[in-house]
Structures are given as C-alpha cells and as structure tokens.
Amino acid sequence: xxxxxxxxxxxxxxxxxxxxxxxxxxxxxxxxxxxxxxxxxxxxxxxxxxxxxxxxxxxxxxxxxxxxxxxxxxxxxxxxxxxxxxxxxxxxxxxxxxxxxxxxxxxxxxxxxxxxxxxxxxxxxxxxxxxxxxxxxxxxxxxxxxxxxxxxxxxxxxxxxxxxxxxxxxxxxxxxxxxxxxxxxxxxxxxxxxxxxxxxxxxxxxxxxxxxxxxxxxxxxxxxxxxxxxxxxxxxxxxxxxxxxxxxxxxxxxxxxxxxxxxxxxxxxxxxxxxxxxxxxxxxxxxxxxxxxxxxxxxxxxxxxxxxxxxxxxxxxxxxxxxxxxxxxxxxxxxxxxxxxxxxxxxxxxxxxxxxxxxxxxxxxxxxxxxxxxxxxxxxxxxxxxxxxxxxxxxxxxxxxxxxxxxxxxxxxxxxxxxxxxxxxxxxxxxxxxxxxxxxxxxxxxxxxxxxxxxxxxxxxxxxxxxxxxxxxxxxxxxxxxxxxxxxxxxxxxxxxxxxxxxxxxxxxxxxxxxxxxxxxxxxxxxxxxxxxxxxxxxxxxxxxxxxxxxxxxxxxxxxxxxxxxxxxxxxxxxxx
Numbered sequence: 207x208x209x210x211x212x213x214x215x216x217x218x219x220x221x222x223x224x225x226x227x228x229x230x231x232x233x234x235x236x237x238x239x240x241x242x243x244x245x246x247x248x249x250x251x252x253x254x255x256x257x258x259x260x261x262x263x264x265x266x267x268x269x270x271x272x273x274x275x276x277x278x279x280x281x282x283x284x285x286x287x288x289x290x291x292x293x294x295x296x297x298x299x300x301x302x303x304x305x306x307x308x309x310x311x312x313x314x315x316x317x318x319x320x321x322x323x324x325x326x327x328x329x330x331x332x333x334x335x336x337x338x339x340x341x342x343x344x345x346x347x348x349x350x351x352x353x354x355x356x357x358x359x360x361x362x363x364x365x366x367x368x369x370x371x372x373x374x375x376x377x378x379x380x381x382x383x384x385x386x387x388x389x390x391x392x393x394x395x396x397x398x399x400x401x402x403x404x405x406x407x408x409x410x411x412x413x414x415x416x417x418x419x420x421x422x423x424x425x426x427x428x429x430x431x432x433x434x435x436x437x438x439x440x441x442x443x444x445x446x447x448x449x450x451x452x453x454x455x456x457x458x459x460x461x462x463x464x465x466x467x468x469x470x471x472x473x474x475x476x477x478x479x480x481x482x483x484x485x486x487x488x489x490x491x492x493x494x495x496x497x498x499x500x501x502x503x504x505x506x507x508x509x510x511x512x513x514x515x516x517x518x519x520x521x522x523x524x525x526x527x528x529x530x531x532x533x534x535x536x537x538x539x540x541x542x543x544x545x546x547x548x549x550x551x552x553x554x555x556x557x558x559x560x561x562x563x564x565x566x567x568x569x570x571x572x573x574x575x576x577x578x579x580x581x582x583x584x585x586x587x588x589x590x591x592x593x594x595x596x597x598x599x600x601x602x603x604x605x606x607x608x609x610x611x612x613x614x615x616x617x618x619x620x621x622x623x624x625x626x627x628x629x630x631x632x633x634x635x636x637x638x639x640x641x642x643x644x645x646x647x648x649x650x651x652x653x654x655x656x657x658x659x660x661x662x663x664x665x666x667x668x669x670x671x672x673x674x675x676x677x678x679x680x681x682x683x684x685x686x687x688x689x690x691x692x693x694x695x696x697x698x699x700x701x702x703x704x705x706x707x708x709x710x711x712x713x714x715x716x717x718x719x720x721x722x723x724x725x726x727x728x729x730x731x732x733x734x735x736x737x738x739x740x741x742x743x744x745x746x747x748x749x750x751x752x753x754x755x756x757x758x759x760x761x762x763x764x765x766x767x768x769x770x771x772x773x774x775x776x777x778x779x780x781x782x783x
Contacts, residue, residue, distance in 0.1 A: 237250040241278065291327065293329075301380065312389060469508045470504065473503045541781065541783060585597045663675070665716070675687070687703060722736050758770075768780055
C-alpha cells in the first residue's frame with residue numbers, strides 16, 4: 207500500500223486539528239481529511255486524495271464527521287489526486303477530470319498508453335460512481351479541437367457557436383492523449399444547425415456537509431414511575447463550529463497577451479489571492495490547477511494573421527471563481543507571404559556596370575568589346591560618379607569574358623566573372639584581386655571548373671572569406687552552388703545548395719547577414735536557403751511561391767526579403783527568416 211506522511215494530531219475542543227507545519231506519520235487508506243478553512247472532504251487511497259462529492263457518498267461509506275482530520279491548505283495541495291475509479295464488482299475503469307466529470311477508459315491499451323498503474327484504480331461504491339456526471343467531450347492535448355463522443359465515434363464541434371448551440375459545458379471536457387483520441391472513429395461534424403439535441407449537463411454537485419451527530423433524547427418532564435430513577439442525562443456536547451466559508455472571488459487584473467508569434471501566444475494576469483488559471487478561447491480552454499497570484503498560460507497551434515478572442519478565469523481554494531471580460535490579440539503573419547510591390551521590373555543582373563562601395567569611393571567593373579572581344583574593366587569613382595583612376599583592363603584573352611561581380615574585403619576588391627577561354631563554349635568562373643589603387647594583384651584564378659557551363663555568379667565578403675553563389679550543370683541539370691573562397695582566391699569549400707534534378711535552377715542572389723548566407727533562386731518556383739560561415743546548411747530550404755524568376759535578396763537585420771518577377775506582369779516580394 208502506498209502511504210502519505212502525516213503529523214500526529216492533537217485535540218482542540220472536539221475538532222481534530224493537524225499542525226500547519228508539516229506531516230510526519232503514514233496515512234492509511236480511508237483516512238478523511240479537509241483543508242483548514244474549507245469544507246471539501248477527501249479520502250486517501252494509495253497515498254492520493256479523492257474528493258467526496260456530497261453527503262450521500264459520504265454516508266454510503268459510513269463515514270463520521272468526527273473522523274475528519276484538518277490539515278493546512280499547503281499540505282492538502284501537495285497530496286496527489288486519485289482520479290481513477292471503478293465500481294465494486296464492475297470492471298469498467300473511469301478517469302475523473304478536475305471538475306468532477308467521469309469518462310470510461312475504453313480498453314487496457316488506452317489505459318496503459320497513459321502510464322497508469324492498475325493498483326491506483328480505487329474501488330468505490332455505486333453511490334460514488336453515479337455522483338459523477340458522464341463526460342462526452344474530449345480534446346487532444348495541445349490541440350484546440352473539441353470532439354463530442356457518440357456511439358463510439360468522435361464528432362468535431364466545429365465552432366464556438368456549435369459548442370454553445372448544443373449546450374456543451376467547458377468543465378466537461380477531458381484532455382486526453384493521441385492514443386485515446388485515435389481509438390474513436392471520426393463521426394459527422396457538429397455544426398450550429400445540427401439536428402442533434404442535448405440537454406445541459408448538470409453542474410457537478412457542491413459537496414454537502416455530513417450530518418451532525420444526533421442529540422440524545424431527554425426524559426419527559428413530570429413523569430413518575432416505580433422504576434428507580436434514571437440518572438440525569440449528561441449535557442449534549444457542543445456541536446463543533448463549522449468554519450464560515452470564504453465566498454469572495456479573486457480580483458483579476460493586468461491581463462496581457464505577450465510573446466505573440468504566428469502560431470502561439472502567452473496570456474498573463476494577476477489575482478489578489480492564490481487561485482488557479484484558465485484561458486478559454488475559440489472552442490477550447492487550457493487550465494493550470496496550481497494556486498498562484500501570477501498567472502501564465504501558453505496558447506499553441508494557433509493560425510497566423512488571426513484575431514483570437516479569449517477570457518481568463520481563476521478559482522480560489524474555496525471554489526470562488528472570477529472571470530474577465532472578453533480580450534483579444536492578433537497572431538503575426540506567415541513569413542514568406544507574397545505581396546505585390548509594383549509592376550514588372552527587370553531583376554536580371556545589370557550586366558554593366560557593377561559597383562561596390564569601400565567606405566569612401568566606388569569600385570566599378572563591367573565588360574565591353576572595345577578590344578574586339580568582350581573583356582573585364584575596372585575603375586575607381588567618387589560618390590558623384592567622377593573617375594578617380596584610369597580604367598584598368600582586368601582580362602586579356604581572345605575569348606569573351608562576361609558579367610563581372612565585385613566585393614570589397616576591407617583592403618582590396620575581389621572580382622568574379624564568367625569566361626570562355628577554354629574555347630569549349632562552356633563558361634567557367636574566374637577570380638582576381640584588385641588593390642584600392644586600381645592595381646591588379648594576381649593572375650586570373652579559375653575558381654569553378656567543370657564539364658558544363660557555370661554562370662549567374664554573385665559574390666559577397668564575410669569578414670574572413672568570399673562567398674560565391676552560381677549555377678552549374680555538372681549534375682545533369684543546372685543546380686545552385688556556394689563556393690567559399692579565401693582572400694587570396696583559393697577555393698576552400700564548395701557546397702551544393704539545390705537538389706531539384708528535374709528542373710533547371712538558375713540566377714541565384716546572395717546576401718551575407720554577419721553570421722550566415724541567404725540565397726534565393728528560381729527553378730520550379732522561387733526558393734530560399736541559408737548556410738553558415740562554414741558552408742553548412744541552416745534549416746531546410748523554403749519554397750516561397752510556385753512560379754517566378756530573376757530573384758534579388760536583402761537583409762534588414764531581422765528578416766530576409768526576396769523579390770522576384772511573376773508572369774502576371776507584377777513584381778512580388780516576401781519576407782521571412
């Protein structure tokens with residue numbers, strides 16, 4: 207037998223009172239206790255307490271008022287609740303919720319899915335079993351959907367209007383696990399106009415006080431008899447004073463909705479005395495039975511961009527309940543929600559020129575064919591566009607060089623371009639270093655070499671290396687890649703970004719946030735992915751939309767924004783993390 211520790215009682219008048227500083231002796235099954243200042247009586251079973259709901263249940267066991275032991279509210283609160291019962295002689299096991307509603311646990315598999323122990327099932331009288339109203343309302347933990355059980359099936363109550371139209375009671379809802387929910391087949395959805403009829407559930411009874419001991423009968427005045435005189439009957443002991451119950455509800459204040467995201471929020475409030483916590487919203491409610499003056503309930507699985515209406519309530523240890531007026535909050539929008547930003551704009555790379563600010567001037571690169579074929583050129587310009595240096599030719603080969611991209615690393619420029627000097631009509635990517643004085647510091651360095659064409663190059667500086675995004679078709683179709691290149695032009699690592707083998711992935715855009723790369727591109731839609739400074743993937747790629755092309759990307763310190771063109775003639779953007 208499990209046991210509960212209890213301190214030895216002492217007598218005060220005709221009350222049994224347990225000191226409020228603790229408990230220190232084992233409590234056997236059947237011990238009756240109540241909290242000081244409260245008239246709710248509990249019985250102990252396997253070290254757990256179970257509420258005796260009314261006088262009929264109390265009397266059905268032959269309990270006596272004089273056997274009820276009084277403990278401090280703190281001691282009572284720390285005793286676990288016995289919420290598993292079955293009627294003597296019956297195999298049906300019921301679970302009880304906090305409001306006193308019972309629900310049949312339909313089979314051993316469901317019972318064991320909770321980790322319940324059979325020895326914790328209390329065998330009770332028929333009077334006690336029938337004192338608990340039946341519950342036919344359930345919801346799965348962390349899921350706001352409420353179901354009504356009927357003929358072995360669960361029927362979703364689709365809205366608050368449906369809930370109230372059919373006289374359902376929030377207190378009746380049992381919160382259960384997924385195994386329990388899935389043991390019921392789906393039934394017809396319950397709509398407000400449903401023809402089902404259901405009377406209001408009876409509110410669980412308030413426990414009645416057990417009857418006081420009867421006063422012994424007195425002899426009739428003036429009666430005579432030859433029988434020897436009967437000794438005087440001792441005075442009737444004084445009836446123990448019953449504590450006057452507290453009937454004042456807690457005062458609720460400072461209600462706030464905080465930590466709001468697209469699918470969650472935290473509701474907080476305060477009360478002027480210790481009480482439990484409950485938030486009712488949509489078709490569900492979430493509660494915490496711990497008594498406190500600072501209340502906090504987390505709401506999850508919410509819908510984005512949605513207004514939620516809710517009320518909070520708190521009940522003290524004397525069953526006095528306070529309920530707030532209706533409050534509301536709006537969840538945040540879904541990230542990557544496309545929005546039209548204007549008419550179609552050509553977001554394909556501007557082939558010439560490309561510029562990079564070094565803190566005081568621009569470095570500008572472009573290609574032109576003044577030498578008979580396309581070559582790459584560089585010049586320094588001030589903020590007003592005036593040349594500060596002579597134009598410097600970067601490439602010098604009979605093949606064409608195209609589409610240079612430029613980045614500043616704090617002391618010099620890095621330039622990446624597309625080049626056909628292998629004469630195979632399959633462009634490769636090259637890199638060169640340019641000093642702040644417009645001097646070419648290295649020979650051309652091939653950084654992407656393969657059997658197929660590479661292009662769409664973008665380059666950024668991370669503070670320690672360059673990141674170069676591009677497409678390449680060596681896998682059979684064009685896919686997006688990210689190369690990490692040292693300041694000297696050595697390729698340290700190349701990672702594949704996209705794996706969309708049935709379509710061409712092209713025209714990547716690239717940004718560095720200070721801690722990670724953000725990459726956007728198009729193939730069968732517009733996509734986004736993140737990589738850390740070492741080229742490791744951060745999370746999963748995101749498909750923003752199903753169709754679009756010619757992406758650009760930026761970062762504002764909190765969110766990425768991807769912009770693209772759409773065949774409907776508009777330019778769209780979406781922001782996210």
